[in-house]
Amino acid sequence: MNEMSKIAAIDLQTAPISADSHIVEPPHCYVDFIDPAYRERAPRIVEHPESGGDKYFIEGFPNLIGLNSLAAAGKAPEDIRVEGDKFSELHRSGWDPKFRLADMDRDGVAAEFIYPTIGMLICNLMDPDYKRACMVAYNRWLQTYCDEAPNRIYGLGQTAVRLVEEAIEDFRAIKDLGFKGVMMPGYPATEFDYDDPRFDPLWQASIDMDLPISFHILTARTDTGTNVRGPRLNFFQAIIRGCQDIIGMFIYGGVFDRNPDLRMVCVEADAGWAPHFMYRMDHAYERHRFWQKCEKLSKMPSEFFRENIYLTFQDDYTAFRNVDQMNPRRLMWASDFPHSDSTWPWSQDVLAIQTANLTEEQKRWILRDNVRELYKLD
Numbered sequence: 001m002n003e004m005s006k007i008a009a010i011d012l013q014t015a016p017i018s019a020d021s022h023i024v025e026p027p028h029c030y031v032d033f034i035d036p037a038y039r040e041r042a043p044r045i046v047e048h049p050e051s052g053g054d055k056y057f058i059e060g061f062p063n064l065i066g067l068n069s070l071a072a073a074g075k076a077p078e079d080i081r082v083e084g085d086k087f088s089e090l091h092r093s094g095w096d097p098k099f100r101l102a103d104m105d106r107d108g109v110a111a112e113f114i115y116p117t118i119g120m121l122i123c124n125l126m127d128p129d130y131k132r133a134c135m136v137a138y139n140r141w142l143q144t145y146c147d148e149a150p151n152r153i154y155g156l157g158q159t160a161v162r163l164v165e166e167a168i169e170d171f172r173a174i175k176d177l178g179f180k181g182v183m184m185p186g187y188p189a190t191e192f193d194y195d196d197p198r199f200d201p202l203w204q205a206s207i208d209m210d211l212p213i214s215f216h217i218l219t220a221r222t223d224t225g226t227n228v229r230g231p232r233l234n235f236f237q238a239i240i241r242g243c244q245d246i247i248g249m250f251i252y253g254g255v256f257d258r259n260p261d262l263r264m265v266c267v268e269a270d271a272g273w274a275p276h277f278m279y280r281m282d283h284a285y286e287r288h289r290f291w292q293k294c295e296k297l298s299k300m301p302s303e304f305f306r307e308n309i310y311l312t313f314q315d316d317y318t319a320f321r322n323v324d325q326m327n328p329r330r331l332m333w334a335s336d337f338p339h340s341d342s343t344w345p346w347s348q349d350v351l352a353i354q355t356a357n358l359t360e361e362q363k364r365w366i367l368r369d370n371v372r373e374l375y376k377l378d
Helices: 003-008 028-033 036-041 097-106 118-122 128-146 164-176 197-208 232-237 241-252 274-292 301-308 317-321 347-354 360-374
Strands: 017-022 044-048 053-057 111-115 153-158 181-183 213-216 264-267 309-313 331-333
Touching: 017 264, 017 309, 017 331, 017 360, 028 128, 036 128, 097 111, 097 128, 111 128, 118 128, 128 153, 153 164, 164 181, 164 197, 213 241, 241 264, 241 274, 241 301, 274 301, 301 309, 317 347, 331 360
Parallel strands: 017 111, 111 153, 153 181, 181 213, 213 264, 264 309, 309 331
Antiparallel strands: 044 053
16 A cells, blocks of 8 residues: 555544654664764663663663653553663654654544654753753754654654743744744743743743643653652652643743733643642632732633643543533643553544543544644644
């Protein structure tokens, strides 16, 4: 079957769009595209004979990064592990765009918005200069990946946020590369946090350039699973906390009050928790804002949440069953390919079950229209 016949196998006008998919950075991603001054320090693949596979080296990380779970989409649960894979054994489409469309068609997905894998971990580095060099390199490489199918593969650039003015320049560069949004590190490298009014020029730049900001799980240092209580599996219950903290900071800190047109995407943190989270935010604001110190807002916290926050999720039956308690125009489905939590290649089967209670209009919004409108796709 040739490539055109593969593309024609799904209806690109009606098929779902994944608001959060990934690549796994290939060995040349950072080494070939990074500033030469950092080339010897660039993140890279190294052989790891002890595990029988390859691992990713990132300067500043205490351990090498195993590859298996980074590209475990489609594997049986008992076959997912941390290490043991050679890079050549991973999903080819995770790093070679020539193979991406075939895997998208197999899953019945019309388009994907691409986030990094190693780049998520790089968000947690403490060296802001090294972090920025890695992110600029990633952006350069990602452009070559997306250029293979610019009407179906959409990139989101990264910025290290060393300075507000520099971050604005990064936004411009990301826009010039043709990307649709900006993936932010959970913590900026500035001496003040994102809710400080000194960041308002950056949020206005996001609005003016039509580049929504995104915060992905595992990018906030506090949600990386380094201090897990009990069995390691308990880590999965904690990874959404970083995104929740950021949402609370933006709302209670008045960021959306000062910048009402700003749009934030909370990525891969699920959505079923949102109704109670909004209720709890309103309760805290009404009952405790005077002694716990929160500025007076022009609207209730839940109103900002419903309007300014988009939530992506891949397998969240609770969210689908409670769309009426949220804003269905701010929910966006994702496949998370090729990560271990991905619904690929069973996305259509999962969606058939989990969206059964939705109206046709709600399905269109969550599976396709919301992401199209947010990122202004043709």
